[in-house]
Every structure is written in C-alpha cells, then in structure tokens.
Amino acid sequence: MRFPLPLKFFLFAALVAVVPLALVGENLVRIARDELKSAVNEDLTGVAAQVRSEFDSMYQGRWLAPLMVIRSGVDNPDLDVAQKVSLLTQGMEQLEGVVALQLSVEGSDIPMVVSDQTFGEALAAEGLDPVTTLAASPELIANIKGTGQFGRPLISQIRETGDWVATLALPMESKIAGRELTLAARINLGALRRTVSRHPFNQRGEITIVDHAGRTALVDDPEVMNQRAIVASAMPLIVAGARADALQTYRRPDGTDMLGAYAFPEWFPWAVITELSEESAYAVIAEMMRRIVMVGALGFAAASAAALIFSKGLTGPILKIGRVADAIGEGDYSARVDRVKSRDEIGDLAARVNTMAGQLSERMELMKFVSHETVSAIQARDGAGIKRGGERREVTMLFSDIRGYTAFSETVTPEEVIEVLNRYFEIQSAIVVRHGGDIDKFVGDELMAMFVGEDKEDRAVRCGVEIKEALAESFGAQTGRELAVGIGIASGAVVIGAMGARERMDYTVLGSTVNLAARLCSKAGPWEVLVDRATTDLVDEGVALDARPAVDLKGYADPVPVYRASFSEEETLAV
Template sequence: MRTRISLRNKLLIFAILIAVVPLVVAGRSMIRIAQDELKSSANGELVAVAEQLVSEINDRSERTWLAPLLLIRNALDDERLGVPEKIALLTLGIKDIPEFAALQITVEGAPVPVVVTNSLFSKRLATAGLDPLGVLRLPAEAVEAASSSGEFHVGQATHIPETDDWLATIVLPLRTRFAGASSVLSVRVDLDRTRHFLEAHPFAKTGFVTIVDAQARRVFDPGRTDLGEVSFVREAVGLLNGGTRTIAAGPYVRPDGEPMLGAYAFPRAFDWAILVEKRQRDAYIAIDRMIDSLLRWTVAGLAVAGLGALLLAFRISRPIVEIDRVAGEVAKGNFQARVQGVRSHDEIGELARRMDDMVVGLNERFHLQKFVSGGTMLAIRDSGGGIRLGGQRRRATMLFSDIRGYTAFSERVDPEVVVEMLNLYFQHQAEIIQQHGGDVDKYVGDQLLAVFQGEDMVGNALRAAIRIQEHTAELGRQHPEWGLALGIGINAGDVVMGAMGSTDRMDYTVLGDNVNLAARLCSHAGPGRILLSESVREAVETCPEFTISALPPLAVKGKRAPVPVFEAWRRETMDLPS
C-alpha cells in the first residue's frame, strides 16, 4: 500500500526545503568565504610586517650607513687633503655616526692600517677585558677578499660573546692611491640598534621575528642555531642563495608538529632572510570565533525558516503560487491569464482581484501604446500628474518621408494590397529610425514624420535617411512592379513640442516653422533623394561619412525668399538613385 502524502504536507516539505537548503548553502558559503578572507588577511599581515622590517633595514643600511660612508670616501679621494686632514675626517665620521664602531683605511703593502675607533664602543670592549683595536681591526686578508667583490661589500655579521655585540663590515675601495698603492676604506657597524628594533617590534608580542643568513643560521643568536631542518627556512634560504629575492607567505609545519603561518623577505644590503611567523591557532582565532557565531545564527535562521515554511504551506503558498503563475504569464506577454481559484475575502483575495484588474489594464495599455509615439509614452512617464495641454520649445531634427508613385499605385491595386505595402514600407522605416535614436511621431497617409533629439541628432537623422533609401531601393528591386520610391526632407531647429488638441483628445507632436520646412523639403525631394536645409548641412558638413552637394535654392510656401537646399548621400556608396 502506497503512503499517501497530502497536498498540505507536500507544500510543507517543499516550503521547508526551499527555506532551509538555501540557508544552509549560504551559511556554508559564508563560512568558507570568511575563512579564505581571514586566511588571506593573516598572510597579508605577515607580508606587510616582513616588508616593513626589510624597509627599515634597507633604510638603515643605505641611508644611515652607506650614504655617509660614500661621502667620507669621496672626501678621502680628494687629493688636496693631506694625511692629517683625512684622519681628522675619519674621527669626525666616527663622532657623528654613533653606529660606526670603527673606520679603517688599509693601504696595500702597509704594515698596519689606519684605524679610528668609537670611544664609547672601545670603552665597552676594554671594560670586558678585550683589546679594542684587536677586535675592531679588520685583517688585511679579509679586506682584500672583500674589496675584490665589487664596488662595495657588506660582510656577514660577527658576534662578540664577551659584550654580546654584533658587528657588520662594509668595505669600499678608494680611488686614491697612497704612495702608488691601492687603498680600501672599511667600517665596522654596531648592529645593536637594529637588533633592538627587531626585538621591540609590536609583532614580536604575538609572533616571531627571525633573521637567518645564507647558511640558514640565526643572526643575533650567540649560538648561531642552524634552522636548516625547517622547510620554510630552507625555502627562503634557497631563494636567497639563488638570487631570487621574492616576498612570499604561506603555511608550514615546524619539526615539532606546530602548524605555522610565515612570510619572508630579503634586505638588499645583507645576505639575510627576514622571517615573520605566527602560530596558526593564534592567526585563525578570529576564524574560530566567527564560525561559532555563524553556526549559532544559522541554527536560529533554520528555526525561523522552518516556522515560516509551516505558515507558508498552511495559509499563503497556494494563492501566492497562483498569483505568481499569472505574473509569469504576463511577463511572457500573455495578457489573457487570470488568477483562478482564489475566492478568499482577505488581503490575499484582494491581491488576486487587483492582479486581474492590473492584467486587464496592462492589456489595454499594451495595445494602446502601439497607436502613439515613443515621445508620447516618455511624456506620459515624465508627467507625474498627467499630461496637460501646451508645449515647450525644444531643439530637434525632423525627418519627413513620402512615397513617390503612391497615388498611381493605389489606383491600380486593391486597397488590401495598398495597406500591405504601406505597412511594409513603414515597418522598415520605423525600425531604422529607432535603431538611430529617432522616434516616429506620426503616419499621415503615405507620409511619415520622425523626430530626433540629443547630441548627435542631425547625424543620426541623416544616417537613418540614407539607410532608409538603401532599404527602399532593395524593396524596389524585390517589387519592381510597384514602381515606388521615397523622397526625404530633413531640417533641424527649434520647435514647439507638447500636447496639442483638447483636454479629452490630445496629440503629442511637434509644431513650428522648422517642421513645416522639413515637410516642404520632403515634397520637393525626388525619388530616392534626400534634401537638407542649411542648418542640417552646417551640422554635418565636417562628417567624413557624408557627401553633400548644394542645389539651387527653392521657393517654398511660407518663405518670402528662396531657401538654400542641399542633397546628401553616403560617401562610400554613391549609387543611390538620383
């Protein structure tokens, strides 16, 4: 025996599925998107910190150390300075740049170099029982090896265990030769401020900042711990040694199993990799809180959706579905659809009756709008409280077309054929006019009036006229027995546009002398010809797509003097009938 499920239960199940499934899918999507965004944000934060640290180290090495050192070298290369002045210059440099622990000039073949030390740093070394010159003096072999590497060389950081100081070495060859021998300027830089900057960085409170050298050993670590077993460090060192200093970020797992997020970047002056790391559980804590909140809201939403689905199934769904069906039919253009089976006397029933009344009104309006111009419909929409009699001065371009040979044609064929021909010709013209931004204002017998407005209204009207003549010529080739052609007249200028007639029967159209002139030009246009007024010629005479020629002035009704007349056709197709 088959289980029978009532329609109400079917609607209930369907409504619950419709309400719950999208909510579940949307909740999962939101959680996944939020996870991706927060993970991306965490990676972005790490990259930003790495870039900031590298920028600070680059700034220190290039502006604080290298730039003054280059100035000192340039001064030492000045041959006008003697040895006492150059030593004084080194002493001044040590005094002005506290991070310079020692400045040294090494002359090839000289038994000892010239070394000027920072008094405070030397005192610190002496207090620790060290010989300052022995610690700070750079051996000749190290100077020679460093100077052969290029314009300048930055050596690896070295550690002084007794004072826990770290020194970097910068070597620059001098251009001046002393007693015919080459010489080198070198400086020992105290990295204490750089180390403290890294240790005191705000990120270090929630994450880890580590510097490793090209051998994967930690810098600023007295034990020089080898971190080569960490995959993330190996990746960074591989790029460092390969000369590809690309900033990157991503997840990895420490050898102890701790999931981490990390990013690395590379300063320009040192063969270092700056690593910034964060435990994933710390970086994604916001994700966990957000997921918990979303889950609570999703459960609450599911409960509300289930209750709403129940109410929908028992009271609202059937009439709403029926009304929706009618709305869908109307959207397809079926204005004969009506709401069926809804007889309640509540708001839903009233909505169904109003839907039927609306469909009737839409049907009437749909058919009525075929009998008025687009300009009329636009005026109705813009009028707000309704159209009133009267007009406004507007600038527009008028296109009149008239069928040549119509009278003879209508006398020799049946009226039904005449109507068929007129509809064919008007259909082609209306489509072209609309394609070029125009609006068919009215049809009068075999004549058509179109109005163009806007920035390029004259050009659009002329393009439409040329296209109409081309189509008409094609119709003439298809129906040579008709013997028909079109004459077109175009004028542009100020007109009065508005509602004309009575309060009970109006016609939204254009009036004025410029409209009359367009009509007169049309009446003088021979088969296949397009006549233009002076205002139209002035508007399009610079357009390369048209060819315009002057015709003898015409004496037209309503004008005391003959008016200038011009003829136009498309420049690249000059085979229109003349």
C-alpha cells in the same frame, strides 16, 4: 474566514528557535573568550617566568656557587700546585655541564687547562682540538676583566657540534710570581637546552630563546626572528638590561594571530619568549561554537520540517504571482494568476496582479499609437496629468512620403493598400529607431519623425538615405507598381507640446522647421532625399550632399537652397 498572512508568518517564526539560540551562544562565547584569554595570559607569563627562574637557578646554584667554592680552594696558600690541579680535576668531575676548567696567569699564553674527556672526544670527532677549542684565550680573559664581567657568562656556539657553551671567569686572590691568576670555566649549556625542549608547554605552544640581535639561542641552527613583533619588542629591553616581563598580542608575517609573553633571565643576555596561536588558545571556544552550530542546525532542521506543512499553502500562490510578474516583466501582458483561492492578503494580491496585468496590456497597446516624446512627457509629469502648452527646442525633422500612392490606392483593394503601407512603414520605423529618431505620427502614406540631441543632423540624414536605399531594394522592382519614396529633412527651432481641447489633445511639433521639412518632402522626386542648408553644415563624412537648384516653396518669398543627399561610394559598400 480570513487567515491573515502575518499570523502565518508568526506561526512559522515561532517554530524557528535558531535566533534565540544564536544570541545565547554568542553571549556564552564572548564570556568564555574573555575568561579564557585571562587564563591564557597567565599561562604564557607563568611559563616565561618559570623558564627564566630555572635558567637563573641553574646557573647560580649549579655552576656559579660551586665554582666560587673551587676558586676559594685553589686560592688556599697551604695547597701546592699538584693539589690545586687535583682540586680542579675533581671539581670538574663533580659539576654537571662543566667541560673545562683552567688557571690563567696574567701575561702568559699557556694556561693550565683541565677538560672533560667525553666532551673532548666529541670535539675531536669533528676535527677540533679539544684544548684549543675549550681554552679561554688571554684576550678573552682580558676583555672580561676590562668590562667587569667577572661571574657573568659569555655565550657562544661551537658550530661543528651545535653545542652552546658559556665562558665564566672568576678573579683569584693568590698570585704566581706577582702575576694575577684567573679561574675560567667552560660550561656546556645542554641542560638549559633540555629545559626548553622538554617543557610541557611545547605541546601546545612555542618557547623561544633570543638574544639582543633577535637571533635564536640554544638551537642547532640559529636564525634571526626580529620580523616577529614580540621579538622586536624584546630586543631593545635586552640591550638596555631591563627585566620587565610583558604580554603582547600580534600577528606573524604569515598572518597567524598570536598571543605571547617574554621574561628576561638575570644571568643571561637573553629573552625567554612564550607564544601561543589564538587558534590553539581558543580551541575550547571553537569546540563550543561547533556544538552550538550543531544544536542550531538540528533545531533549524526540526523547524524547517514543521514549517514545510505551512509553507506549502503559503508559498504556492506567491510563486504563481512571482511567475506572472516575471512574464509581465518580459512583455507577456496576457499572463494571469489562476487557481489562487486563499482568503487572505495573498488572495487579494493575486487579484490585484491580474487587474494590473490587464491595465498594463491596455496601456501598452495605447503606447503604440503615440510617440516616445508623448510618453516621456506623460512620465515626466509623474502622474499629475499633462497640461496644454509647449516648449522651444532645436530638432531635425524628417518627412517621408510615398510617390504614386493615390493611383496605387485606386487600383487595389483597401486590404492590399493597408498591407503595403504597413510593410513600408515597418522598414522605415526600424531604420528611424536605429538612428535614434522618434516617430511623431503617420499621416496617410506619410511618415513624420523627429531627431533630437547630439549629432541629430547627421543621424537624420543618414536615416533618410538608408530609408531610400532599403525601400528601393525591397520594393523598387518587386511590387510591379510605380511606388517610390521622397524624403525631406530640415533643422531648426520648433515648439513641442500638448495641443488641442482639454479632453482630447495631441502631443506634436509645430513651427517653420516642420513646414520646411514637409515642403522639401513634397518637392523631392522618386527615391530622392532633399536636405536644407542648416542640416548640411553638420553632416559628417560618408554622405554626399549635391547642391540642387533653389526651389520655390509655399510660404517662402525667395527660392530655398536645397541639397540632395546620398551615400558616398565607400559608405555604400560599408552599408
């Protein structure tokens, strides 16, 4: 009874539940990501709006409104100077964060300043004069008046202490000697700084305060952050005085993917930026993915263990077939698939591979008896069968013939004749192949080779000279017999194709060029390479071509010019 291979794969796939789990997990992750992104966006915008509201509420409720009350008291005409100074002192003590109050008289360079003692001592410890540092200069008061910024804070940082302070100026109705009075306050913004640094959001994200130039505020060491996309987006809105909150996704210069939002306080020229990395924002999804992978891994392990029972009988024969295919690919056509008894498609495949290996072995043996041109012609037909006929091509033909062969063959046994011929042809064949030639056939003691393509003339001549040199070195003084080689080379047009009967053809070359090369070979003396005129014109440097007396050849009315080829001295040394 056959057990079909598809059924085996079906049983194996049924045990593997990883794919359905992966599909379900992917959908769950996508849905969770969408929901989580919405929640994260609300969180970012909510935190930015909350910090903005706290800034505005703190400024307006803690500082601006009480200072306006103090201004009204100082404006009271029923109070004398001492009472007004007392009001300033008591008011500063009651207002958290106010470190200096002063009355400035228009046109006077000497303001009346009341400062916080503790803050003043901190400034003195850094080598600063508290009065000079905390006093609002007449120029600053004039600038505030000229720009209509009464009630609006002007922000600056005391570099030596790192404190951020705001200068607030309010105009007064009362006058001294007809001169206008201005109430100015210096406010320590440490409360705003603590609001940012202590916010719970900092445990998973970042809250950054930036000004119109992209510089960070309320920090010890301000730095320019305009390389961040969200900061660059907020900067023009600060300058324009816009108050539209926004949400943005972007990538930091270091490659971190971020989610961010910003909001703008009403009373400060800043943007409150909240940022959260996508890695932190989607940490829940990462944990979900980890659990899905863990469950998938357990399922895969269970499926693999179960599939092992089936795979042993399934993969064993396949591996054997694979090893045989590799051996055939490496040229071992004797390899066979054995001990495969599967009564299914695998068993059929093993039998077919064995049949294929036998047929390939036969074909490879047959290929040794035909030329490469014959094989190429058969392959070009793509299985349609080769037809009789030929085509005209430009080639260079080389004929090589052993001198003294007839006398030699009559004095030794046939076995020794075959052995010597094979040694001769082995050396010649290797040289022909190395120079890109194709051996058309062996006829008795004669070798016939063809060269086509670029530099065919040069390659053929070099091949002939190298054959002469190699055979002279290997056989000239070792055989004890008078065996030499003569070589003829000619170039021109030939006809290449299949010729003969329908059931028995030969793929060869014909034409006057073939005849000329064969006759030059017969005219060549022992260890001599004769070349026709058409070939010598295209031979490169390194080969010496000596003109010989023209020779009479059968079929030619006039003597044919010939040249004897040999390596120059430099080329001989290189070889």
